[in-house]
Amino acid sequence: xxxxxxxxxxxxxxxxxxxxxxxxxxxxxxxxxxxxxxxxxxxxxxxxxxxxxxxxxxxxxxxxxxxxxxxxxxxxxxxxxxxxxxxxxxxxxxxxxxxxxxxxxxxxxxxxxxxxxxxxxxxxxxxxxxxxxxxxxxxxxxxxxxxxxxxxxxxxxxxxxxxxxxxxx
Numbered sequence: 001x002x003x004x005x006x007x008x009x010x011x012x013x014x015x016x017x018x019x020x021x022x023x024x025x026x027x028x029x030x031x032x033x034x035x036x037x038x039x040x041x042x043x044x045x046x047x048x049x050x051x052x053x054x055x056x057x058x059x060x061x062x063x064x065x066x067x068x069x070x071x072x073x074x075x076x077x078x079x080x081x082x083x084x085x086x087x088x089x090x091x092x093x094x095x096x097x098x099x100x101x102x103x104x105x106x107x108x109x110x111x112x113x114x115x116x117x118x119x120x121x122x123x124x125x126x127x128x129x130x131x132x133x134x135x136x137x138x139x140x141x142x143x144x145x146x147x148x149x150x151x152x153x154x155x156x157x158x159x160x161x162x163x164x165x166x167x168x169x
Contacts, residue, residue, distance in 0.1 A: 011035050039143065046139050050132075056102065061132040063095045064104060067121055068129050075120045078107075104128055 011034045015027045051058045066084035067076050076084075082092035096119055099105040104125030110116035121129070144152060 009035075011038065043140060043143055046143075047136060050135055050139070056104075056128055057098075059095055060099060060102070060104065061129065063092070063099060064121060064125050064129040065133070067105070067119060068126065075118045078117055078119060081119060099125065 011031050014034055015031050018025060018030065019027050048058050051061070062085055063081060066081050070076055070080070070084065078092045078096050079089060081096070082089050085092065085095075087095070096105065096107055099119075100107050102124075104122055106120050106122060108118050108120070110118050147155065
């Protein structure tokens with residue numbers, strides 16, 4: 001087996017393994033998709049690791065993020081949060097229970113419609129979210145620090161083109 005070239009990454013080796021075995025595989029498309037997946041996987045793993053050894057979890061952060069970046073960041077129902085986070089209502093109930101216990105949110109009956117529950121962030125919830133978003137942005141910037149500012153603009157232009165194509169369907 002030939003040793004890998006210094007300028008090859010794990011994706012180059014992946015594509016080389018499959019190139020001759022899958023008819024119709026475009027090595028450039030496979031390389032781009034696999035690299036985007038690898039970047040996302042690494043950033044997500046780093047996000048999880050950032051909460052290791054903490055009483056708070058990445059799920060706490062994601063729930064607070066959903067609460068604080070929505071159009072009306074002062075309150076949401078558990079169902080709205082579940083939809084925003086892509087989890088079941090039962091999962092969100094457990095998350096909200098945890099956040100209430102930790103003092104990061106309040107859960108109250110809506111005085112206008114007593115069938116509705118309203119979740120609101122507390123000062124500590126906002127603080128946890130602000131720390132989490134700052135640390136997350138730092139990790140993301142570190143991940144892309146291998147690129148110059150000009151290269152990052154070019155990468156975004158290319159990815160935007162793909163996203164627009166997919167959105168136009």
